[in-house]
Amino acid sequence: MSTTEQVLARIDATFEAAQGRWIDWLRIPSVSAQPKHAGDCRAAAEFARAELASMGFDATVRDTAGHPVVAAHHAGPGGDVPHLLYYGHYDVQPAEPFELWTYPPFEPTIVEGPHGKRVYARGAVDDKGQVQMWLSAFRAWFEETGTMPCRISVLIEGEEETGSVNFKPFVEANREEFNKADIIVISDTGMWDVDTPAISTSLRGMVYMEVTLKAASRDLHSGMYGGSALNPINALTAALGQLKNAEGRVMVPGYYDGVRDISSRQSNQWSALGFSEEKFLGDIGLTEHYGEKGRGALERLWARPTCDICGIWGGYAGPGTKTVIAAEAGAKVSFRLVPGQDPAKVVEGFKAFMQARVPKDAKLVFTVLGQGNGLEIPIDSPFVQMASTVLEEEYGKAAVLTGCGGSIPVVETFQTVLGLDSLLVGFGLDDDQVHSPNEKFEVTCFRHGLRSHARLLGKIGGK
Amino acid sequence: MSTTEQVLARIDATFEAAQGRWIDWLRIPSVSAQPKHAGDCRAAAEFARAELASMGFDATVRDTAGHPVVAAHHAGPGGDVPHLLYYGHYDVQPAEPFELWTYPPFEPTIVEGPHGKRVYARGAVDDKGQVQMWLSAFRAWFEETGTMPCRISVLIEGEEETGSVNFKPFVEANREEFNKADIIVISDTGMWDVDTPAISTSLRGMVYMEVTLKAASRDLHSGMYGGSALNPINALTAALGQLKNAEGRVMVPGYYDGVRDISSRQSNQWSALGFSEEKFLGDIGLTEHYGEKGRGALERLWARPTCDICGIWGGYAGPGTKTVIAAEAGAKVSFRLVPGQDPAKVVEGFKAFMQARVPKDAKLVFTVLGQGNGLEIPIDSPFVQMASTVLEEEYGKAAVLTGCGGSIPVVETFQTVLGLDSLLVGFGLDDDQVHSPNEKFEVTCFRHGLRSHARLLGKIGGK
Numbered sequence: 001m002s003t004t005e006q007v008l009a010r011i012d013a014t015f016e017a018a019q020g021r022w023i024d025w026l027r028i029p030s031v032s033a034q035p036k037h038a039g040d041c042r043a044a045a046e047f048a049r050a051e052l053a054s055m056g057f058d059a060t061v062r063d064t065a066g067h068p069v070v071a072a073h074h075a076g077p078g079g080d081v082p083h084l085l086y087y088g089h090y091d092v093q094p095a096e097p098f099e100l101w102t103y104p105p106f107e108p109t110i111v112e113g114p115h116g117k118r119v120y121a122r123g124a125v126d127d128k129g130q131v132q133m134w135l136s137a138f139r140a141w142f143e144e145t146g147t148m149p150c151r152i153s154v155l156i157e158g159e160e161e162t163g164s165v166n167f168k169p170f171v172e173a174n175r176e177e178f179n180k181a182d183i184i185v186i187s188d189t190g191m192w193d194v195d196t197p198a199i200s201t202s203l204r205g206m207v208y209m210e211v212t213l214k215a216a217s218r219d220l221h222s223g224m225y226g227g228s229a230l231n232p233i234n235a236l237t238a239a240l241g242q243l244k245n246a247e248g249r250v251m252v253p254g255y256y257d258g259v260r261d262i263s264s265r266q267s268n269q270w271s272a273l274g275f276s277e278e279k280f281l282g283d284i285g286l287t288e289h290y291g292e293k294g295r296g297a298l299e300r301l302w303a304r305p306t307c308d309i310c311g312i313w314g315g316y317a318g319p320g321t322k323t324v325i326a327a328e329a330g331a332k333v334s335f336r337l338v339p340g341q342d343p344a345k346v347v348e349g350f351k352a353f354m355q356a357r358v359p360k361d362a363k364l365v366f367t368v369l370g371q372g373n374g375l376e377i378p379i380d381s382p383f384v385q386m387a388s389t390v391l392e393e394e395y396g397k398a399a400v401l402t403g404c405g406g407s408i409p410v411v412e413t414f415q416t417v418l419g420l421d422s423l424l425v426g427f428g429l430d431d432d433q434v435h436s437p438n439e440k441f442e443v444t445c446f447r448h449g450l451r452s453h454a455r456l457l458g459k460i461g462g463k
Numbered sequence: 464m465s466t467t468e469q470v471l472a473r474i475d476a477t478f479e480a481a482q483g484r485w486i487d488w489l490r491i492p493s494v495s496a497q498p499k500h501a502g503d504c505r506a507a508a509e510f511a512r513a514e515l516a517s518m519g520f521d522a523t524v525r526d527t528a529g530h531p532v533v534a535a536h537h538a539g540p541g542g543d544v545p546h547l548l549y550y551g552h553y554d555v556q557p558a559e560p561f562e563l564w565t566y567p568p569f570e571p572t573i574v575e576g577p578h579g580k581r582v583y584a585r586g587a588v589d590d591k592g593q594v595q596m597w598l599s600a601f602r603a604w605f606e607e608t609g610t611m612p613c614r615i616s617v618l619i620e621g622e623e624e625t626g627s628v629n630f631k632p633f634v635e636a637n638r639e640e641f642n643k644a645d646i647i648v649i650s651d652t653g654m655w656d657v658d659t660p661a662i663s664t665s666l667r668g669m670v671y672m673e674v675t676l677k678a679a680s681r682d683l684h685s686g687m688y689g690g691s692a693l694n695p696i697n698a699l700t701a702a703l704g705q706l707k708n709a710e711g712r713v714m715v716p717g718y719y720d721g722v723r724d725i726s727s728r729q730s731n732q733w734s735a736l737g738f739s740e741e742k743f744l745g746d747i748g749l750t751e752h753y754g755e756k757g758r759g760a761l762e763r764l765w766a767r768p769t770c771d772i773c774g775i776w777g778g779y780a781g782p783g784t785k786t787v788i789a790a791e792a793g794a795k796v797s798f799r800l801v802p803g804q805d806p807a808k809v810v811e812g813f814k815a816f817m818q819a820r821v822p823k824d825a826k827l828v829f830t831v832l833g834q835g836n837g838l839e840i841p842i843d844s845p846f847v848q849m850a851s852t853v854l855e856e857e858y859g860k861a862a863v864l865t866g867c868g869g870s871i872p873v874v875e876t877f878q879t880v881l882g883l884d885s886l887l888v889g890f891g892l893d894d895d896q897v898h899s900p901n902e903k904f905e906v907t908c909f910r911h912g913l914r915s916h917a918r919l920l921g922k923i924g925g926k
Contacts, residue, residue: 033784219563236775241697288824316559332785
């Protein structure tokens with residue numbers, strides 16, 4: 001029995017404990033966007049630090065201008081072993097609207113589902129669940145061998161869900177501490193399906209902006225002023241309503257500059273996956289896609305830029321009527337970007353788009369809340385190859401190389417600041433309801449993910 | 464000294480008490496739109512009933528399917544005297560957003576302003592302040608003469624701010640009790656300016672609708688689904704954004720059917736008022752009008768229909784970012800109507816407008832929250848003539864005959880159900896911030912309004 005096999009046996013024997021650590025961490029409502037949860041964010045960081053310290057890591061909670069970063073190092077077994085840098089985040093999305101949760105978001109609940117047990121909680125998968133998989137893989141190696149099979153560094157941040165604004169400066173300020181690694185390992189992506197593992201080799205970037213349109217100096221009576229005064233909601237909808245044309249193209253000037261069509265090889269590979277957009281949309285009650293016309297389904301999800309209004313507000317939204325012309329209205333708009341697009345140009349393009357479409361008295365205020373390039377990950381690195389091998393060993397099925405529609409802006413940070421590529425091996429499923437009410441993670445995904453991480457450590461460490 | 468002059472002297476001598484009753488009533492947060500204030504609405508009704516009963520009225524609080532109606536009758540001095548029916552409402556608009564109030568909305572605060580003292584509170588003018596003027600005029604006549612100078616009936620409802628949905632059935636069910644009056648008297652409108660009284664002879668009607676656009680069965684991650692799933696906020700803004708064209712015309716099909724251009728006599732009369740739209744808009748921080756191009760300022764405010772989105776909501780509106788595609792989004796839309804437009808056709812037109820502009824998977828849900836015709840009031844009635852006379856006596860200046868941009872749907876109810884015209888004599892000012900934070904009413908307007916009502920009672924009663 002190889003050491004890796006001994007570690008896997010230990011994982012199976014101690015699985016309840018790993019699940020318990022996962023659930024305990026989920027109880028902490030570490031919502032980074034909401035200032036009232038600042039203490040919870042710190043508690044979630046301290047939870048991870050204590051875990052790492054108990055496995056022989058030199059682990060610290062490090063302050064930033066926002067929520068703290070957990071940083072840790074383990075020298076491994078000594079000798080010339082690879083050096084892996086694991087990245088994850090302990091913060092979670094806001095749980096609102098609470099009333100749509102079947103189970104309380106911060107009281108993790110185990111429920112039987114079609115794939116066996118699953119855990120419902122905010123952060124169940126994104127990203128505490130996925131981080132706890134590799135933390136528990138570390139623990140199994142530590143308990144079985146007293147050390148790690150490789151040299152390992154760890155960074156767990158607390159602001160991924162709010163744009164990682166303080167994480168990049170942190171990495172820049174501590175470049176020398178982390179740039180010795182060979183590769184970054186990140187579990188914040190998904191599987192192809194519950195039986196088929198995946199490695200993500202392309203990632204969309206993002207520009208996330210808030211725009212406020214201010215009109216009169218106060219709220220007005222719509223009877224007294226209607227027909228004369230500028231209505232900011234009418235003006236805002238008139239401008240935002242033009243963001244996409246009838247073909248689903250985003251009308252921001254210069255938006256498609258630098259966007260490349262996918263190669264025929266990529267197109268063929270993705271077609272071969274047999275993705276059913278009908279089922280993908282049918283599962284959420286929709287019958288047809290609303291993306292760009294004339295593009296393939298996976299191409300639209302993985303390799304085309306988008307524009308979604310993520311929130312809008314203004315005037316009276318309570319019960320009954322209020323005959324008011326509001327003083328202002330606002331919206332949050334997210335643009336998913338692909339490699340080749342320049343986020344700074346998208347920011348300027350959106351500002352110009354809005355300015356050109358609002359009346360003279362409309363004062364626009366823009367805030368950039370997040371900004372990151374789309375990225376491609378080289379698929380020929382030995383780490384991608386080793387990951388493919390261990391995933392096939394664990395699942396008995398080859399891993400598919402996919403794109404990822406979501407953004408992981410830190411992947412860009414690691415490339416530009418540390419000069420390191422990232423290995424994106426994640427275990428979420430499409431129906432995990434990430435960022436929605438009733439987020440969940442399958443226990444079987446957690447278990448195989450944990451075992452896959454343990455296998456990867458053994459493979460890379462030569463055990 | 465005529466009896467009317469004695470009553471006016473008594474009003475001046477007891478003015479503090481009248482102001483005290485006004486302020487006490489304002490302390491009751493009778494917000495009809497918010498179910499939590501149902502008890503307060505009843506308390507505000509009981510306050511008015513007790514006042515009327517103390518002046519010899521047969522006064523009752525009468526239940527409806529919603530908030531109750533105060534109904535009262537006084538036979539007057541006997542003999543063949545005119546019979547006046549006073550109408551008002553004790554309910555107020557929601558005070559949200561509370562943080563924009565300089566003084567608490569339900570703790571009336573007296574502050575010195577450019578016209579002397581003013582009272583800040585929700586309902587200060589609309590309509591508790593205006594109703595208290597005629598209640599205090601009744602009291603002065605009662606204290607001076609032991610009776611009223613005319614036969615008087617009273618109806619004070621509690622759902623004017625939510626569309627008077629239960630008031631019309633109430634009037635229909637009690638038609639015989641109220642249809643003997645000669646005229647309705649209503650103070651829920653404004654003056655031309657602080658020195659110039661006004662009688663409103665035209666009123667805009669209203670259709671107020673809520674529309675909800677439902678897309679996917681749950682909130683979605685904008686990275687995973689962006690480029691494929693229908694976004695209800697994008698779809699809603701795309702449709703609502705087309706409600707007006709570049710000329711400010713409302714694009715709902717058939718919207719202008721039945722709308723008549725104003726007469727040249729009306730146009731000349733209104734031009735002669737010297738209304739400065741530049742100042743009207745400048746006072747609220749705007750530089751130009753956003754109504755229909757090619758129409759006069761007062762024509763747009765009084766005699767043209769409008770469309771204002773009064774509220775919009777959807778997705779995440781909290782601090783920071785949430786990368787979500789919401790399951791639904793909604794808006795409240797108000798249409799101000801003029802005589803000739805059919806509210807039912809506007810309702811159907813708006814539904815058709817929206818249905819024609821949303822994608823196939825968008826499910827639209829409409830709710831009609833208010834509906835009433837625009838109206839014209841005959842200016843040759845003896846009551847309008849008598850009101851003009853007493854206003855000129857009180858102010859030393861002729862009353863102007865204006866339109867009113869707002870809606871008083873009960874005026875239509877009184878015409879259709881009771882066959883009675885309404886005399887609209889109000890004392891609000893344009894800057895009273897009706898329906899906004901920091902609503903106020905000038906004490907000088909309250910005082911002259913009270914005295915004008917006392918004069919009107921004397922004139923009509925022949926005293």
